[in-house]
Structures are given as structure tokens and as C-alpha cells.
Amino acid sequence: MRRDYIRAADDELREAYEEPMSLESYVDAAFRQPSIAAHASKYILQAVESMGTRTVVEEGEERERYRFFDDPANDGEHAILGNTEVLNAFVDDLRTIASDRGKSEKIIWFDGPTATGKSELKRCLVNGLREYSKTDEGRRYTIEWNVASASDTRGLSYGDEVDREDDWYESPVQSHPLSVFPETVREGLLDDLNGATDLPTRVDADLDPFCREAYDHLEEQYRRNGQTDIFSAVTDPRHLRVKNYVVDVGRGIGVLHSEDDGSPKERLVGSWMTGMLRELDSRGRKNPQAFSYDGVLSQGNGLLTVVEDAAQHADLLQKLLNVPDEERVKLDKGVGMDIDTQLVIISNPDLDVELDKYSDRNGRDPLKALKRRLDKHEFGYLTNLSLEAELIRRELTNETAVWQAESYEELAATVRQALEIDVRDREGSTRRRELAPHAVEAAALYSVVTRLDGEDTPGSLDLVDKALLFDRGYIQRGDERIDADEFDFDGDDGSHGIPVTHTRDVVAELLQGETDRQHADLDVEAVVMPDDVLDAMADGLEDAPVFSRAEAAEYENRLAMVKNYITERQEADVLDAVLAEKGVDEETVAEYVEHVFAWASDDRVETDRGPVDPDPLLMKLFETEHLGRFGEEAYDGNDPTDRVETFRREKIITALNRYAWENRDDGFQVSDVDFGEIPVIRAVLDTHDWADVERLFEDFDPRQWDDPPSETETERVKARTLEHMQDRGYSAASAELTSRKVMREVSYRWD
Numbered sequence: 001m002r003r004d005y006i007r008a009a010d011d012e013l014r015e016a017y018e019e020p021m022s023l024e025s026y027v028d029a030a031f032r033q034p035s036i037a038a039h040a041s042k043y044i045l046q047a048v049e050s051m052g053t054r055t056v057v058e059e060g061e062e063r064e065r066y067r068f069f070d071d072p073a074n075d076g077e078h079a080i081l082g083n084t085e086v087l088n089a090f091v092d093d094l095r096t097i098a099s100d101r102g103k104s105e106k107i108i109w110f111d112g113p114t115a116t117g118k119s120e121l122k123r124c125l126v127n128g129l130r131e132y133s134k135t136d137e138g139r140r141y142t143i144e145w146n147v148a149s150a151s152d153t154r155g156l157s158y159g160d161e162v163d164r165e166d167d168w169y170e171s172p173v174q175s176h177p178l179s180v181f182p183e184t185v186r187e188g189l190l191d192d193l194n195g196a197t198d199l200p201t202r203v204d205a206d207l208d209p210f211c212r213e214a215y216d217h218l219e220e221q222y223r224r225n226g227q228t229d230i231f232s233a234v235t236d237p238r239h240l241r242v243k244n245y246v247v248d249v250g251r252g253i254g255v256l257h258s259e260d261d262g263s264p265k266e267r268l269v270g271s272w273m274t275g276m277l278r279e280l281d282s283r284g285r286k287n288p289q290a291f292s293y294d295g296v297l298s299q300g301n302g303l304l305t306v307v308e309d310a311a312q313h314a315d316l317l318q319k320l321l322n323v324p325d326e327e328r329v330k331l332d333k334g335v336g337m338d339i340d341t342q343l344v345i346i347s348n349p350d351l352d353v354e355l356d357k358y359s360d361r362n363g364r365d366p367l368k369a370l371k372r373r374l375d376k377h378e379f380g381y382l383t384n385l386s387l388e389a390e391l392i393r394r395e396l397t398n399e400t401a402v403w404q405a406e407s408y409e410e411l412a413a414t415v416r417q418a419l420e421i422d423v424r425d426r427e428g429s430t431r432r433r434e435l436a437p438h439a440v441e442a443a444a445l446y447s448v449v450t451r452l453d454g455e456d457t458p459g460s461l462d463l464v465d466k467a468l469l470f471d472r473g474y475i476q477r478g479d480e481r482i483d484a485d486e487f488d489f490d491g492d493d494g495s496h497g498i499p500v501t502h503t504r505d506v507v508a509e510l511l512q513g514e515t516d517r518q519h520a521d522l523d524v525e526a527v528v529m530p531d532d533v534l535d536a537m538a539d540g541l542e543d544a545p546v547f548s549r550a551e552a553a554e555y556e557n558r559l560a561m562v563k564n565y566i567t568e569r570q571e572a573d574v575l576d577a578v579l580a581e582k583g584v585d586e587e588t589v590a591e592y593v594e595h596v597f598a599w600a601s602d603d604r605v606e607t608d609r610g611p612v613d614p615d616p617l618l619m620k621l622f623e624t625e626h627l628g629r630f631g632e633e634a635y636d637g638n639d640p641t642d643r644v645e646t647f648r649r650e651k652i653i654t655a656l657n658r659y660a661w662e663n664r665d666d667g668f669q670v671s672d673v674d675f676g677e678i679p680v681i682r683a684v685l686d687t688h689d690w691a692d693v694e695r696l697f698e699d700f701d702p703r704q705w706d707d708p709p710s711e712t713e714t715e716r717v718k719a720r721t722l723e724h725m726q727d728r729g730y731s732a733a734s735a736e737l738t739s740r741k742v743m744r745e746v747s748y749r750w751d
Helices: 002-016 023-032 040-050 084-098 118-132 183-194 209-224 230-234 264-268 274-280 296-300 310-317 350-355 359-364 368-373 385-396 408-416 439-451 463-472 500-512 530-539 549-557 559-578 586-600 616-626 642-662 679-686 690-696 713-727 732-748
Strands: 053-058 061-066 107-111 140-145 240-245 252-256 304-307 328-332 335-338 342-346 374-378 419-424 430-435 474-477 480-483 605-607 610-612
Touching: 023 183, 023 240, 040 084, 040 118, 040 342, 053 084, 053 463, 061 084, 084 107, 084 374, 118 252, 118 304, 118 342, 140 209, 209 230, 209 335, 252 296, 264 296, 264 310, 296 304, 304 310, 310 342, 310 350, 368 374, 385 408, 385 419, 385 439, 385 463, 385 500, 408 439, 419 500, 430 500, 439 463, 439 500, 439 530, 439 559, 463 474, 463 559, 500 530, 530 559, 549 559, 559 690, 559 713, 559 732, 586 605, 586 616, 586 642, 616 642, 713 732
Parallel strands: 107 342, 107 374, 252 304, 304 342
Antiparallel strands: 053 061, 140 240, 328 335, 419 430, 474 480, 605 610
């Protein structure tokens, strides 16, 4: 078993690396697989596009999302939840820059409040680019030199000694293999390589100073020796090899963290090493071999440069002004270096303050040129209930997999799920705590509701409705379906509100704390209910330093609507459990729909006994008993009146025709219908009413629920209800607590 781990590690490294090759072999490989020669922005674009897309609903709109940002290479650990429109705009910028159609002088800037996913963006980029570089189409190459075999060599080394057993020294800044070619030759090579592609590869950078030193030394030696084919001699496999490398921080990706210090030049490109300068001084000039290429641009050459928490490095931003446009920096006055990197800076809103400190000077603002170079992409707080629920669960557990569902119903079931967490107390013992069903949903919904702009919400909807529209794309009210695209939501959604860090801390404190609940047989003390979470979130607003008094007051005012919605969800769970054995099966629904369809089209219904006429009694019973739409007065015997006929045609047949149209390529048949797609039928399958309970259980009394008398109908109903609730994700304790809460509410309106 242990040897399996060693073998797996060998396999992974074997797949990621290959033997060095000659320059000629690399050129041949590039013509077979042009992607391996891509310049920085094109390579990043290729990596993003290589993982495909998926369809999501955000802010009520269907959008195509690049799977790259789900961090699939790392099992979703650093997935960026939401902000799909912002990420798509970033990819559009990459495409524009890569194709040389504009924005090449821009520095891409990601801005936004804390806890909106900006840090995850950096980690996701690193993970994705690293894994892409391990694939055949994503191989990344640089060059290494050996000058020891040339006569009269001074040696080429990063240190004081040359290792005679291994005299190969890699470019310290990932120089592109094609940069070895003279510029005019390189241009012709690239013309042939690119062919008719609309996204041509560009390699404008010359050799870096370190490699140039090796090249010039070899060229000088061969000229002195009378060599005629000097380029062939210098790039002979004895002196030059092309090797692949796995992209990572420091190798193609440069990251400048907030805590990094040093002079601007040290942070950007690196610094001279004093001891090496004395040893490698070349005729009075500074030898580039004596330079430490550990600056962010040096490490990121060839791919990506990220400046984190950019406000901490505001002094550098002006130094970066011309880097994207000129693609060149200086190690020293006499030594310059070409670079190929995509510049990205990440900041919180404090950078805006830094950039605007001279804005009152109008045309004399010294930062105006910098602001013109920044291409801003603004991350916002999540405004999708399901995404926020996923984020909260991530913050509380080690869950990393990105949620993907075949239908919204499946996704909603995940959102409402309970969550069990092992909590360690001060004595070191572990206790299991439960966030009851709808607790995470409640926290997520409240967070989202605080982030929504109420100014653009129509009078018929509240902020909970808006949140549900954003998450699903539509809401259902009885027979009426309200689509998000019916409204023009252009408010300032996601720019403020309760961050996930506040929610996480509140829930974590609740899990560590104690409740005053007691039960003779059930561990109700271990259960955290949705109302517990909502009350604690609201109570903590005033003391949290991130909220102003006005914000805290506004968010508290939005609590009641969330509580009402969650109570409705809990009530639906309990009601469904009470009536679990009395529901309408889909066969009965299908039979009704088939008879209505035949009735409307003057057709017959196919049965095992052969074709039969549509049954008026069957349709009547379904409409009166299951739908509860009509009474006896709506029929003439079993024949429908005009009112019933209108209902059948407008609510059933119209929905069937719509379904047939949407599925017209599949050869429509009534038997193929997903009856859940018909709103009025969906209501039959999903919705019950307490009147049904009162009709079916004549002796049931919700006021006796907490401690029902033995041998009563209430006792029997409760036992079956709790059993069904446990089958649907509740624990025995949370089922007891939730049903008690619901029955207390129901008892007030029972009579």
C-alpha cells in the first residue's frame, strides 16, 4: 500500500515533466501544437477556455460560466462563487489583449469589499495555470544554457562556484524559447506558425539579460574561432536546451503580497548581489549574472503578475504605468529586460481613496495617468441565495465541491439541508452540534436580503421575492409565474450588506455556546434552529465595527421578512410530513392530464383495454378533491360549466402546448410531459393546506402537539409526522423542535 503512494508520485511527475530538447525540436513541436508557444495573455486565455463552460443563473439571468473559475483542478477548494459577469468581462479583456486589438496598455484591476472572492481569484488562477501547464496542450517552456564547454569561459552561475557535474543554468525569468532567434527571423517564424488564426502568437521580447550574457559570450568565442554558422553553434544542443516547467508562484507567476517590503526596484525586478558583483564584474560594467531575479515582474515573466492588496503598494503603481505598453523594465541604468506578463492588481476599496486623494485638483491630478491605465472589474457580495448558502457551508466545514444540480428543486433541497459539525469544548472533548434544516438557508437569505437594493423592487414584490428571483430566475405564485426578465433590476445590488465573515463568526459562536432547551429523551440542546441564527446575526450588527449605525438599523428592519419566509418553509415541511401518506401520486395526475388533453382535442385515451372516451367523472373528482378549485355547483352532473372549461383550456392545455413547443424536436407525446412543469399541477404535487389536515384527521388538535394524550389521533399523527420528517433530513431533535414551532403557529388559527 505504501509503495502505491510512491508510484503515484512518480506517475504525476512523469506526466508533468519531459526530457529537455533542442531548439530545433521545440520549433517542430510548436508547429505541431501551437498552444505551447503562446504569449502570456493568450496562454491564460487558453487555460481558462480549456475547461469549458456551464450555465448558471445569477441575478435572475442565465449566464455561461467558465469552469476554470470553479477551481476544478483543486476539487473546488478555491472556487470563486458568483461574480460570473465580472469574470466573463475579465476573460473578454484577455481575449482583446491576446489578439492585440486593444487594452494592451491596461493594468487589470479587481476591486471590491472584503470577503467577495478576490483572494480566491489569485489562488484559482495559480491552481488552474499550474494544472494546465501539466497537460500536453498547456506545456510551458523556457531555455537553459551551458557555456562550460566553450573555451576561455568565465562560467555562468547564480553562485560562487560552477557545478562541473551539472553546468546547465536556466533562464531566471522563464525566457521564451523563440526569443533566442534574431528579431527578423522570429517574425517570419511566427508568421508561418500563426497561419490564418485570429488569435496570433506574439513573441516580442528579446533574451533576458542573464541569457543574453551567455549568448554573447558564446557568440564571441565562436567568432574568434572563425565559426561561420554562428547561430547554429551558439544554439547547439551542447550549449542550449529547451526545457518545460510546471507553472507556479515564482515560475511564471509573480505575486507581490501586502507584507512584502523593499525598494520599488527590489519589489518589481529584484536586486544586485554585492558579493557577486565583485566576482563577476565585466570590464567595469554590472554583470546581469550578479542580479537576484526575485522581484514580482521577474517571477511573473512569461505569464502572470499579481499585486495583492494593491493599496499597500501604491508607490509601485506609477512605476508600473508603462510596463504593459512597453513590455520592458530596467535592472539598472544600463541593463534593461523585456517582459511578457499579464498585470493584475487586487485591492479593497481603500485603493479608491488613495487614487482619489488629488481628484479635487481637476486637470492637475498627478494620478490621472495611472487611473486611465487601470481597467477596473468590481467584485460584489453574492446576491444568489444558493451561492451564499454554499459559501457559508464552506466557511464552516471542509466542503469544497462546487454545487451543481440538474434542476433548481435539487439545488433548493441542498440549500435547506441540515449541517452537523463536531465542536471541541475547552476540556478537549468533542460534541456533535446540528444546524437544523433551513438554518444555513436562513443565514444565507438574510445576508442576501441585506445586500439588495430596495429602490428598484416593484411594489408587488418584497426583497425576499427579489432574492428568489435572482436565485431561480422566476417565482411561482399559485398559477402565476413571474419571471425575472419582466423587471429592470438596475440597483446597486451586492455593493454592501452582511459579509460572510460576520455570518461565519456568529454561527461559530452559536455552535460553541449552549441552549436552554430541554427534552426528556432528545438532545435538543445540541440543535441550532434557524431563528437562533437570525436573531444572533441581527443582535451582532450593532457591535460589529464593519457596520455603521444606519446600516445596522436598515439590516435589522429586513429581518422580519426573512423570518416569515423561513417559517413558511418550515410549515411546508411539517405539513408535507403530516400528509405524506395522503398525497396525490403522479399516476393519478398523469391520468387526469391525459383525459383533459383528449377532452380538449375530441380524441380518445389509450388504455390497456384499448381507446376509451375521456371520463368526465374522473376529471371532476380530480378538480374538486385534489385541486380544490371547484365545488359541485361548477358542474352540470359530471359535465363542466364554462368556468371549468376555461380553467382546463387556459391552465392545463396552454401549459401542455407550451411544453410541446419547447420540446418540439423530440416528438411530443402527453406521456413524455414532466407534469411538474405545469404550474397548476406543480401546486397539486407540492402544496397542501391545513384544511386538508382538518378534513382528513377530524380529531386532530395541534394544541396538544407538545405532549399529546396517549391513544389519540394527535399522538398517532405526530408519530408518523416526525418519522416522515426524519426521512427528509431532520434529526429526531430538530424534527421535534421544528414541528413544535409550526404547531404553535397553527394552533392560533386552527378554529
